[in-house]
Amino acid sequence: MPAPRFKYLKPEDIRKLAAYEFAPRNVVEGYLAGRHRSFQRGPSSEFRDYRQYVAGDDPASLDWKVFARTDRYFVRTFDQETDTACYIFLDSSSSMGFGTETTKLEYASCFTAALSYLVTKSGNQVALGIFDNGIRSFLPLGGTGTHLRNIMATLEDNHPENETSVAEAMRNALPMTRRKGSIVVISDFFDDPGEIFAALSRFLHRGFKVYLFHILAPEETLLAPNTLRRFVDMETGAKLIVHPDTIRKQYNNAINAHIARIRAAAVRRGVEYSMSRTDSHYFTLFDKLVKAK
Amino acid sequence: MTLTFLNSAMMAAALLAAMPLAIHMLARSNPPTYAFSSNMLLEKIVRTATRVKKPHDILLLLLRTLLISAIILVFLKPVLYSNAKMAAPWEKRDVVILIDASASMAGMENGQTRFAAAQAVASDILMGMGKMDKANIIFIQAKPNPVFPSLASNVRFLANRLGEASVSNEPGNQEAAFERAIEMLTLEDGAAKEICVVSDFQKKQWEKRKWTPPRPDVAVTFVKVGGTKGDNIALLKASATPPRPLAGEKIRFECDLANYSSAPKRTVVYFKLGPVRNSRTILLPPWTRATAAFHADAAELTLDATPYEFSIDQDAFPEDNKRWGLVRVSENIRVGMAGALEYPARIWRRALKTLPWIETATVTLDALSPDDRLDFLFISGWDGSNPGKLRKLMAAGTVVICAPKPGLATKEMEALAPGEFSGKTNAKLLMESAQGKPFATRLAAPKDKIFEIFANGRYGDPADAALLQKLAPMDTFFKGEKKLVAFSDGGTALARCGFKNGGTLYLWNICLDPEKSNFAKRVQFVPFIAELILKERKKSPAELAHILERSPGERLFAPIDSAEAEHGTSLLTPTGKTLKTKLSIGRNAAPSSIAIVSEATSETGLYKWQFDGKTIATAVVNFPSSESDLRTMTIKELGRCGDADTVASQENAVAARKGSSIWPFLLALAFLLAICESAVSFHAEKTTIKDNKV
Numbered sequence: 003m004p005a006p007r008f009k010y011l012k013p014e015d016i017r018k019l020a021a022y023e024f025a026p027r028n029v030v031e032g033y034l035a036g037r038h039r040s041f042q043r044g045p046s047s048e049f050r051d052y053r054q055y056v057a058g059d060d061p062a063s064l065d066w067k068v069f070a071r072t073d074r075y076f077v078r079t080f081d082q083e084t085d086t087a088c089y090i091f092l093d094s095s096s097s098m099g100f101g102t103e104t105t106k107l108e109y110a111s112c113f114t115a116a117l118s119y120l121v122t123k124s125g126n127q128v129a130l131g132i133f134d135n136g137i138r139s140f141l142p143l144g145g146t147g148t149h150l151r152n153i154m155a156t157l158e159d160n161h162p163e164n165e166t167s168v169a170e171a172m173r174n175a176l177p178m179t180r181r182k183g184s185i186v187v188i189s190d191f192f193d194d195p196g197e198i199f200a201a202l203s204r205f206l207h208r209g210f211k212v213y214l215f216h217i218l219a220p221e222e223t224l225l226a227p228n229t230l231r232r233f234v235d236m237e238t239g240a241k242l243i244v245h246p247d248t249i250r251k252q253y254n255n256a257i258n259a260h261i262a263r264i265r266a267a268a269v270r271r272g273v274e275y276s277m278s279r280t281d282s283h284y285f286t287l288f289d290k291l292v293k294a295k
Numbered sequence: 296m297t298l299t300f301l302n303s304a305m306m307a308a309a310l311l312a313a314m315p316l317a318i319h320m321l322a323r324s325n326p327p328t329y330a331f332s333s334n335m336l337l338e339k340i341v342r343t344a345t346r347v348k349k350p351h352d353i354l355l356l357l358l359r360t361l362l363i364s365a366i367i368l369v370f371l372k373p374v375l376y377s378n379a380k381m382a383a384p385w386e387k388r389d390v391v392i393l394i395d396a397s398a399s400m401a402g403m404e405n406g407q408t409r410f411a412a413a414q415a416v417a418s419d420i421l422m423g424m425g426k427m428d429k430a431n432i433i434f435i436q437a438k439p440n441p442v443f444p445s446l447a448s449n450v451r452f453l454a455n456r457l458g459e460a461s462v463s464n465e466p467g468n469q470e471a472a473f474e475r476a477i478e479m480l481t482l483e484d485g486a487a488k489e490i491c492v493v494s495d496f497q498k499k500q501w502e503k504r505k506w507t508p509p510r511p512d513v514a515v516t517f518v519k520v521g522g523t524k525g526d527n528i529a530l531l532k533a534s535a536t537p538p539r540p541l542a543g544e545k546i547r548f549e550c551d552l553a554n555y556s557s558a559p560k561r562t563v564v565y566f567k568l569g570p571v572r573n574s575r576t577i578l579l580p581p582w583t584r585a586t587a588a589f590h591a592d593a594a595e596l597t598l599d600a601t602p603y604e605f606s607i608d609q610d611a612f613p614e615d616n617k618r619w620g621l622v623r624v625s626e627n628i629r630v631g632m633a634g635a636l637e638y639p640a641r642i643w644r645r646a647l648k649t650l651p652w653i654e655t656a657t658v659t660l661d662a663l664s665p666d667d668r669l670d671f672l673f674i675s676g677w678d679g680s681n682p683g684k685l686r687k688l689m690a691a692g693t694v695v696i697c698a699p700k701p702g703l704a705t706k707e708m709e710a711l712a713p714g715e716f717s718g719k720t721n722a723k724l725l726m727e728s729a730q731g732k733p734f735a736t737r738l739a740a741p742k743d744k745i746f747e748i749f750a751n752g753r754y755g756d757p758a759d760a761a762l763l764q765k766l767a768p769m770d771t772f773f774k775g776e777k778k779l780v781a782f783s784d785g786g787t788a789l790a791r792c793g794f795k796n797g798g799t800l801y802l803w804n805i806c807l808d809p810e811k812s813n814f815a816k817r818v819q820f821v822p823f824i825a826e827l828i829l830k831e832r833k834k835s836p837a838e839l840a841h842i843l844e845r846s847p848g849e850r851l852f853a854p855i856d857s858a859e860a861e862h863g864t865s866l867l868t869p870t871g872k873t874l875k876t877k878l879s880i881g882r883n884a885a886p887s888s889i890a891i892v893s894e895a896t897s898e899t900g901l902y903k904w905q906f907d908g909k910t911i912a913t914a915v916v917n918f919p920s921s922e923s924d925l926r927t928m929t930i931k932e933l934g935r936c937g938d939a940d941t942v943a944s945q946e947n948a949v950a951a952r953k954g955s956s957i958w959p960f961l962l963a964l965a966f967l968l969a970i971c972e973s974a975v976s977f978h979a980e981k982t983t984i985k986d987n988k989v
Contacts (some may be wrong), residue, residue, distance in 0.1 A: 098332075100330070100332035167332075189330060192332065192333040192335055222332055230326040231326055231327055231329035232325075232327065233331045234324045234330050234334075235333055235335075236333070237332075238334070240334050240338075242334050242337055243326055244337055244341060249337070249341065256339065292900060
């Protein structure tokens, strides 16, 4: 039976993803046994230490070899391995619709689809939140193939609209994230970095590992047009007549400074940050999040 | 100031001046739309950049607008008029050009005469005339000399006449020329009218001009040619004293010179009288006058008029370096005797008879005429008759010695000089006899010219006499009266009255009756009478007729006995040419009622009237001394006088009339603006690059 065809998850991408494994770099809290180390001790192959047998312990956990040597009952304990939760929040505001060949939203959707696939393939659970200036839709955690298909369908039905407010969206998303895990925010972050990180700090306090993926179009970094243009803000509709040639350098400086501010704030708060342009392949973003087999 | 565009057809192009602004506005208002993800950063940048860019943009916009405006204005050919009355180039014009052709215009400056410069200016003005314009030229001379009798369109002919014209030796009559120009313009209708005066504006002549301001619609332009100084040494006057010497009398020839320059000048004055030649070196301080005197004996001269000549060394203005005069030795002085009283007539006659150089004739006042050419008229007992005739005689130069008749009302004296009478009472002059003591006479003005030879006392006192009768009351009758001999009680015995018309009247109140007076019995009496005649004779008409100086431009008169004498009479100019003449009868201008009058003279020197090949009279035409001072009014002074709407120098004459073309300045401005625009653009670009590097 041929694999279903998704707009944002191509078979060739699936083939490439086979070489990757979802491995967030912190300990997670989960209910299902999985590949991720947990603070809870439980049956697993990772030995932790020995302790005195007490009534009620499973006799199967007794280490008979130690009893034979010491004539005492010791029980071996192991670190419990569990599945991890990955919450992906995809910015779908109007500004994400910008881009000539590939819009930022398409690029981000491809990355989201690939990440979701990778997470579920690794036996972990993934949730998807679509936001603009609030949470527009949310698919709770799931790790099944059906869940993955739902994610793909959601992404395909998604369109850029409304203004961006990452901070507001993250504040709204907080109650939806019951399990600790990873928070992946994919956006162009045309918002005040201070407010964004103020909103994300709550996740950090709760022990979430936060990943920020900053997606920009090459036209945004280079200010592509060369002649006088009326720039229309895709989110607000505000108009501004500018000759790009005259301000290109200032703009470049400004956007670099904006990126630098986000990056610096991320470093200070232990947030993983990665920026990518839509003219590069989204696989480069996995460097922060997954590891090669 | 009026601004006019010669190329007004291109006025629509002026709209192009708004091009930069329009491009700016259009470019700003409708650029292609570009949907951009977020203007957040752009707005921040623009807010900062606009603060710097906007002044640049506005300055560039301004410079570009000005640049295009300047270029458009260059093509519109703007002309600036200083005179609002001046016709615009497209208007029909009536122009009268008054060109000063007076003698001072012969002054040389920068290698050309002032007149040549005036010709050039006038030629430029004529060249600028349109086909519909009318013009005329009037040369300012002693008598205005127009080319056409009225304005005409034949500018080419005017130009030809202008080229052929030459400066005259005449003084200029500006007032007459100006009036003639106004007359000509008054005949024309429906065009802009202009009088353009091209002259050196010689200070001496133009400062005292008095002319009626033209109609307000007539624009008056003064174009000054020549400088303001004009160094010159001039002979101003040549005279002989006495002008008509009696045979054997010594003659003093005098010549007045002037140094019209700011430097002292040395010159040699040459004198020539027949075969007599003499010279004298004179040093003239700056701006001064001097007199050179030479003496000659009248015995050497004939009874015919003998010309004499003064000359000086050549200078830059040679026209006034020569001067001529005539001196004629006279056999006698003509004295007329009139009046009914026996005394003092008998005594006067007896005294005059002792003087061989006096010719006495008995005349009656009724039959007297100026043609009698009396030098003196003695009236014994004037009864108030013919005062008008006496007035005319005195004005013509006859000195009247009048002894009023007893019973004459003092008010009747007023008729001799109306307006100058100062008598306070209207009493009758009555003969008053001395009661016991006789009336003594004494000199009231011992230093008067008629008592000159008595001053040293060698000839006694001319007034020391005793009289038994006198007329009374003899007050001061006229304003210009001078008491010469007075009675001891202060009454007038002899007084001289000088009138404004130049006439001289002696009021005689000295009783000469031998039984009632010893005045005539004294030895001083005849010398006194002789001195009175000799000292007063300068003004006598017979002399004036010969010493009368004429200036170029004036006509010469030759009195003749009958109209038939006209045929065969001709006038030879100093250069030997023959001047046209015609008969003049009853003209006041001529000293005689029948005379031959010549056409206007032009040359200076000796003119000879000839009849049948013989010289019957000689006349002298001298350079007008008023033209020798070549100093001129400055443009500032001319502007202050207010007679002209526009005052221009030779250099900017055309511009003043036709307006100043300002396109060269606009072109220069356009270049300047282009440079400024480049500089500002460069600076703006540099600033942008610098900002970008940051």
